[in-house]
Amino acid sequence: MPLPPLTTSVQVLGAPGERHEEILTPEALEFIGRLDTAFADRRLEVLKERRRRSGHLAGGTPLDFPLATRALREDPQWRVAPPAPGLTDRRVEITGPPERRMAVNALNSGAKVWMADFEDATAPTWANVIGGQLTLLDAVERRIDFTTPEGKEYRLGEQLATIMVRPRGWHLLEEHLEIDGRPLSASLVDFGLYFFHCAQRQIDAGHGPYFYLPKLENRYEARLWNDVFLLAQELLGIPCGTVRATVLIETITAAFEMEEILHELREHSAGLNAGRWDYLFSLIKTFGHRTDFQLPDRAAVTMTAPFMRAYTELLVRTCHRRGAQAIGGMAAHVPSRDAQANTAALAKVRLDKEREAEDGFDGSWVAHPGLVPVCREVFDNVLGERPHQLDRTREDVEITAADLLSVRRIAAPPTREGIRSNVAVALRYFDAWLRGSGAVALYGLMEDAATAEIARVQIWQWLRHDQADRATVLDLLDAECAALEEDPRARVAEAREVFVNTALTPGLPAFFTPEAYTRHLVRRTENRS
Numbered sequence: 001m002p003l004p005p006l007t008t009s010v011q012v013l014g015a016p017g018e019r020h021e022e023i024l025t026p027e028a029l030e031f032i033g034r035l036d037t038a039f040a041d042r043r044l045e046v047l048k049e050r051r052r053r054s055g056h057l058a059g060g061t062p063l064d065f066p067l068a069t070r071a072l073r074e075d076p077q078w079r080v081a082p083p084a085p086g087l088t089d090r091r092v093e094i095t096g097p098p099e100r101r102m103a104v105n106a107l108n109s110g111a112k113v114w115m116a117d118f119e120d121a122t123a124p125t126w127a128n129v130i131g132g133q134l135t136l137l138d139a140v141e142r143r144i145d146f147t148t149p150e151g152k153e154y155r156l157g158e159q160l161a162t163i164m165v166r167p168r169g170w171h172l173l174e175e176h177l178e179i180d181g182r183p184l185s186a187s188l189v190d191f192g193l194y195f196f197h198c199a200q201r202q203i204d205a206g207h208g209p210y211f212y213l214p215k216l217e218n219r220y221e222a223r224l225w226n227d228v229f230l231l232a233q234e235l236l237g238i239p240c241g242t243v244r245a246t247v248l249i250e251t252i253t254a255a256f257e258m259e260e261i262l263h264e265l266r267e268h269s270a271g272l273n274a275g276r277w278d279y280l281f282s283l284i285k286t287f288g289h290r291t292d293f294q295l296p297d298r299a300a301v302t303m304t305a306p307f308m309r310a311y312t313e314l315l316v317r318t319c320h321r322r323g324a325q326a327i328g329g330m331a332a333h334v335p336s337r338d339a340q341a342n343t344a345a346l347a348k349v350r351l352d353k354e355r356e357a358e359d360g361f362d363g364s365w366v367a368h369p370g371l372v373p374v375c376r377e378v379f380d381n382v383l384g385e386r387p388h389q390l391d392r393t394r395e396d397v398e399i400t401a402a403d404l405l406s407v408r409r410i411a412a413p414p415t416r417e418g419i420r421s422n423v424a425v426a427l428r429y430f431d432a433w434l435r436g437s438g439a440v441a442l443y444g445l446m447e448d449a450a451t452a453e454i455a456r457v458q459i460w461q462w463l464r465h466d467q468a469d470r471a472t473v474l475d476l477l478d479a480e481c482a483a484l485e486e487d488p489r490a491r492v493a494e495a496r497e498v499f500v501n502t503a504l505t506p507g508l509p510a511f512f513t514p515e516a517y518t519r520h521l522v523r524r525t526e527n528r529s
Contacts, residue, residue: 006030006033006179008180009179010030010032011177011178011179012024013175013177014126014176017127017130019134020130022134022137023193023197024130027196028192028196028197029177031195031196031235031236032177032189032193032196033184034231035188035191035231036179036184036188036189037179037180038231039185039188039227039228040182040185043170043224046170046224049218049220053218053253057286063252063401064256065256065257066260069257069259069260072259072260076321079322079323080267080322080323081244081266083387084207084210084270085208086206086208087162087210087270088387088388089387089388090363091363091379091380091387091388092111092112092113092363092364092372092375093114093161093164093327093363093366094111094113094114094365094366095115095166095330095367096114097116097122097438098116098118098131098132098165099131100131100146101148102439103136103139103144104144104145104154104156105369106161106369107139107157107163108156110373111366111369111372112161112363113163114161114163114164115212116132116164116165116166117166117212117439118165118166118167119168119215119449120166120214120448120449121438123432123433123436123437123521124168124513125436127436128436128438129174129176129190136163136194136197137197139156139163140163140202140205162207162210163207163210164210164270165190165209165211167186167188167189167190167191167213168189169214170221171510172185172186172513172514172517174189175518191211194209195232195236196236199236199238199242200238208242208243209238209242209243210243210246212245212246212247212273213246214278215250217251218253218257219263219264222264223264225245225265241267241268243268245265246269246270246325246327247265247269249272249274249279249315250273250278250279251282252279252283252286255279255314255404258315259318259321259322262319262322266322270324270325271319271324271326271362272318272324272325272327273327273328274311274312274328274329276303276329277451277453277454278450279308279311281450281457283295284457284458285508285510287407288464288508292408292411293407293408294411294413294461294465294467295410295458296410296413296418297414297415297418298418298451298454298455300410301410303352305409306403306410307403307409307410310399310404312329312356312359313394313399316360317397320389326360327362327363327364328363329364329365330366331349331364331365331366331367331375332367332445332447333345333349333367333371333444334368335368336444349375353374353378357378357382357383360392360394362383362388362389362390367439368446414462414468419472419473422456423459425442425447425451426456426503427480427481427484427499428480428495429442429451430495430512431484431490431491431494431495434494434498434516434520434521435489435490449512452512456499456503457503457508459504460503463504481495491520494520498512498515498516498520
């Protein structure tokens with residue numbers, strides 16, 4: 001049944017590309033236009049509430065578990081929906097951008113789930129956004145096989161990972177699509193185009209439309225997503241509860257509302273994930289003005305830090321108490337040809353995954369196919385033939401607000417190497433992002449927007465509290481720029497500008513992505529819809 005027409009249509013401002021018409025059909029544009037029109041005002045309210053709460057926390061308002069929902073947390077009866085088809089066993093999940101070659105490798109990797117990431121691992125050029133949707137459509141249709149000009153073949157095997165899609169966050173816009181003269185929500189574009197083209201196809205294949213939800217800060221943002229799911233299902237005649245979504249707990253405020261977030265999404269919930277890098281970024285961003293929240297070098301903040309242990313143990317307890325799966329954090333190591341370095345790095349990955357499996361997590365993330373066997377072996381040793389360990393309710397865990405905020409126990413001033421590393425990672429990532437790459441191998445790690453965010457907000461925090469000298473930072477920045485200029489493709493001046501505007505200003509921008517996107521990535525053309 002055709003959807004009722006909108007009063008105005010979605011205008012396509014991005015340049016046409018190969019096969020774009022398969023994604024940007026009139027019906028698909030109408031669908032995302034209806035979603036955006038229905039939720040535009042609520043999205044703005046969500047962002048307004050973020051700013052309001054950020055101001056209150058900066059002004060000294062204590063962060064604690066909400067009193068208004070205490071009865072919900074104390075109610076032992078409610079549960080989320082049982083695992084959906086293809087999501088019962090999630091012991092290894094691999095993440096990466098929806099780029100064709102990476103998609104084939106991820107689907108064939110032996111991981112149980114592939115998270116196709118339009119958010120932190122994708123630089124949202126128009127070509128990447130629509131190309132990513134084509135990758136997903138081709139993957140679902142099993143027509144993604146291809147051969148490179150060099151003759152290398154990429155072919156799908158028989159046992160493929162279940163696809164989950166991470167759309168961009170509520171704070172981002174898609175400037176290449178407009179309705180009523182305003183850009184559409186990037187979240188609803190990424191969600192809506194995939195849902196429109198692939199939801200029924202995934203159902204027919206025995207799975208369903210599954211998602212990861214990024215950057216949520218409270219239960220109201222989860223409620224907004226739940227209402228999006230309800231409307232999307234209604235518009236396409238898909239049964240309620242078919243959509244499933246895992247929420248990344250990657251903001252400090254969301255850590256205080258895990259139960260509430262699960263409750264809001266309960267018929268569509270697929271659990272929670274410990275988004276460790278964005279979580280650190282959020283902690284610094286929220287409390288970076290305070291002298292008692294000064295973190296040491298990024299490399300020194302491990303998952304064994306007391307406040308990180310509190311966060312992950314509370315996540316497992318919360319999930320399993322409500323019948324939801326708990327998925328662990330990212331292993332970002334990129335396998336090296338240096339055997340000694342590779343052995344040492346894999347040993348660290350193994351220890352990290354062993355801690356997660358022993359703590360009760362049901363699975364974990366890796367960023368590279370070469371890490372799948374290590375993660376799978378660790379979880380196989382704990383799970384055996386069981387698909388998960390939801391029976392481990394972790395009633396022994398009691399976490400207080402003070403536990404989640406106990407940063408002072410590892411506080412230390414930065415080292416010069418820590419400052420240099422942050423400058424180098426941020427600058428080089430900004431350069432790659434501006435050139436269209438959102439997942440970048442730097443210094444043996446697969447870096448994405450989250451790690452670049454940590455790097456630049458740490459620089460900001462250290463400068464604010466006189467833990468670093470501005471002249472030193474600028475000297476290091478100049479040195480990194482000079483080194484980067486050896487690459488003729490580098491966009492050094494623009495990357496430097498993004499760094500200065502997001503790390504060296506008196507006020508701390510909430511994210512670097514809006515700054516970089518509107519200034520450097522948006523390339524509008526005349527309306528071609």
